[in-house]
Amino acid sequence: xxxxxxxxxxxxxxxxxxxxxxxxxxxxxxxxxxxxxxxxxxxxxxxxxxxxxxxxxxxxxxxxxxxxxxxxxxxxxxxxxxxxxxxxxxxxxxxxxxxxxxxxxxxxxxxxxxxxxxxxxxxxxxxxxxxxxxxxxxxxxxxxxxxxxxxxxxxxxxxxxxxxxxxxx
Amino acid sequence: xxxxxxxxxxxxxxxxxxxxxxxxxxxxxxxxxxxxxxxxxxxxxxxxxxxxxxxxxxxxxxxxxxxxxxxxxxxxxxxxxxxxxxxxxxxxxxxxxxxxxxxxxxxxxxxxxxxxxxxxxxxxxxxxxxxxxxxxxxxxxxxxxxxxxxxxxxxxxxxxxxxxxxxxx
DNA sequence: AATATCTTTCAATTTATTTTGAAAGTTCAG
DNA sequence: CTGAACTTTCAAAATAAATTGAAAGATATT
Numbered sequence: 001x002x003x004x005x006x007x008x009x010x011x012x013x014x015x016x017x018x019x020x021x022x023x024x025x026x027x028x029x030x031x032x033x034x035x036x037x038x039x040x041x042x043x044x045x046x047x048x049x050x051x052x053x054x055x056x057x058x059x060x061x062x063x064x065x066x067x068x069x070x071x072x073x074x075x076x077x078x079x080x081x082x083x084x085x086x087x088x089x090x091x092x093x094x095x096x097x098x099x100x101x102x103x104x105x106x107x108x109x110x111x112x113x114x115x116x117x118x119x120x121x122x123x124x125x126x127x128x129x130x131x132x133x134x135x136x137x138x139x140x141x142x143x144x145x146x147x148x149x150x151x152x153x154x155x156x157x158x159x160x161x162x163x164x165x166x167x168x169x
Numbered sequence: 170x171x172x173x174x175x176x177x178x179x180x181x182x183x184x185x186x187x188x189x190x191x192x193x194x195x196x197x198x199x200x201x202x203x204x205x206x207x208x209x210x211x212x213x214x215x216x217x218x219x220x221x222x223x224x225x226x227x228x229x230x231x232x233x234x235x236x237x238x239x240x241x242x243x244x245x246x247x248x249x250x251x252x253x254x255x256x257x258x259x260x261x262x263x264x265x266x267x268x269x270x271x272x273x274x275x276x277x278x279x280x281x282x283x284x285x286x287x288x289x290x291x292x293x294x295x296x297x298x299x300x301x302x303x304x305x306x307x308x309x310x311x312x313x314x315x316x317x318x319x320x321x322x323x324x325x326x327x328x329x330x331x332x333x334x335x336x337x338x
Numbered sequence: 339a340a341t342a343t344c345t346t347t348c349a350a351t352t353t354a355t356t357t358t359g360a361a362a363g364t365t366c367a368g
Numbered sequence: 369c370t371g372a373a374c375t376t377t378c379a380a381a382a383t384a385a386a387t388t389g390a391a392a393g394a395t396a397t398t
Contacts, residue, residue, distance in 0.1 A: 003291035006284060006300060013280040020272045021189050024386065038299035043307065043345080053388045058346060079396070080344060089310040103189045111182040115175060124170035130207035131172060133258065135179070141258040193356065212375080222358045227376060248366075248373060 007036050013052070021096075022103075026052055027060040031069055031085055040073045040082035068095045094153050101149050109146060112139045176205050180219070190265075193270075195221055196229040200238055200254055209242045209251035237264045259325075267322050274315050281308045 005110040018028025029050055037148065041049075047057045061083055064070035069092060073082045086092055110167075115140045121127050170178075180201040187197025198219055202212065208279050210218075214224045230252055233239035238261060242251045255261055285308045 001287045001299055001301060003211065003289050006287060007290050010280070010284055010300075010304070013276075017273070017276055017280070020191065022189065022275070026386075029233050035303050036296075036300045038295045054345085055286060055347075055389065056387050058362095059387090062346090087299075087306075089306040093310060093314070094242075104186070104250050107182075107186055107189070111179070111186070115179060118170045118175060120170060124172065126207045127205075128172055131175060131179075131205045134204050137256075137258040141262060145262070195356080223375085224359065225357050226359090229384075231376090250375080 007033075010036060021098075026056055027063050028096070030057070030060050031064055031099070034064075034070055034083060034085035035087065037084075040075075040084035042080050042082050044080070046083070067099050084166070090156075094155075097149060098153050101153070104141065105146050106147060108138075108142050112142055176202075179205055191269075193229070195219070195225055196232050199229050200233055200317070203233075203239055203252060203254035206253075209244075209253035211251050215252070236268050244246065252319050253330050254265070263324075266318060270318050270322070272316070274311065274318060277307075277311050278315060281311055 011029050014032035015025045015029040018031075019025050021028070029052075030046055033046060033049060043054070043057050043061065046052075046061070047054055050057075061070060064083075064085075065072065068086075070083050070085050073084055076081055086095075112135055115135050119132060122128055180198050183201035184194045187200075188194050190197075198221075199215055202215060202218060205218055212223070212226050212230065213229040215221075215230070216223055219226075220291075229238060233252075233254075234241065239252050239254050242253055244251055255264075284304050289300060291297055
């Protein structure tokens, strides 16, 4: 398989997978393109290679920069901006995990915590108990999940590999 | 706060959060409703309480049963079906993790594995190297991630808590 | 300060996803 | 077998999300 075919396959698959991950297709495609490209690319090159509009390219490059997955570069003598993706997979995974934690875990923590503190009134005791128990369990669970994810976000690869993987067998 | 308000708040928040998780709003709302209800509910009751259509209720109940989060019950003498959600949070989390793994990790594994085996041809050596390195790293990473998730799916709460949490501090 | 080059914005459009509800299907009691 | 009670299906409608592209905004160059 030649390089261009392979790249295309990767970019397309990554784009589709991204949507399963709650990341939009274009964003993941741009990320994929930059991941497999040895040099930084301009917005122009990106829109040409992926066949997408200027606005779309711009918006998603910014999203990728917000996530910390892509950075801007300036080439001497060149007017335009160039973009490249961080190539360290653990770093990338940590950053994605961080963003997902913000969106997926923290809001649960917030709501559940709030409800957990409330005093619930009503006449159906069985229902109140079930409610309280559910919220309490959820609260405990979320706190644990959150702290595990935190550890991963702060970990370095070696630590994570050694500690976790060796124990997890 | 009275029980109905609290339930409503939980159901609505859970519904919104679900969408961040790639689960549709109705599906998470039904799940939330069943989680905080002490007795099993009929489709009729669910559609009334959530103000959603019959079709929508049916489809999402089936999705929840596919995920293993909800089960059908029959009450003696009653013709209709009743639904209840498993109340064990770790079990619930494991099941959700399993479904997400199928959608989010396994497809990556598949594509990356495939690309990893390919021989890439072309004239730009630097580009080929970058491509191969990216895919290789991604492959290694995904395999590790996958195996950690597998451990979680198979774990019981105590094991996970003791082993992981104590080490992760 | 005029012009050329590049980036950003955003209303309108397109595409994708979810929801509805009526009709068809199923099951069971009499 | 018939009809009432319930469940499932699915095309059409509604809603939500992503994308476009032209216009406005920057910024550097002469």
